[in-house]
Amino acid sequence: QVYLVESGGGLVQAGGSLRLSCVASGRTFNPYGMAWFRQAPGKEEREFVAAIEWSSDTTYYGDSVKGRFTVSRDNAKNTMYLQMNSLTPDDTAVYYCAHRTFYGLGNAAYEYDYWGQGTQVTVSS
Numbered sequence: 001q002v003y004l005v006e007s008g009g010g011l012v013q014a015g016g017s018l019r020l021s022c023v024a025s026g027r028t029f030n031p032y033g034m035a036w037f038r039q040a041p042g043k044e045e046r047e048f049v050a051a052i053e054w055s056s057d058t059t060y061y062g063d064s065v066k067g068r069f070t071v072s073r074d075n076a077k078n079t080m081y082l083q084m085n086s087l088t089p090d091d092t093a094v095y096y097c098a099h100r101t102f103y104g105l106g107n108a109a110y111e112y113d114y115w116g117q118g119t120q121v122t123v124s125s
Contacts, residue, residue, distance in 0.1 A: 004097050033105040096118045
């Protein structure tokens, strides 16, 4: 079992920044990679935001956040981060971190096997 806890969400004005954290725990925590997804109000599906391969530090980004968001990790702390800059109201969503045990990093939610409870990010105009 793997447990993921997100933090760092909040209310920010457009153009501002936030840094999200995802702390992982559990005896079986040994990911191939981890990712951030988000779910906007009224949307049924979770949108891929960014992912990172845990051993190589290779990163991937969704088109809507490229150049504005940066994903990173601290292996010693079992923690993944998402630095979000130049935020817009379209970034308003609940942000989730996700864990993938097996090889490969995709942008589909079903590919990830553990999830956190999410943290709310609200960007005002």
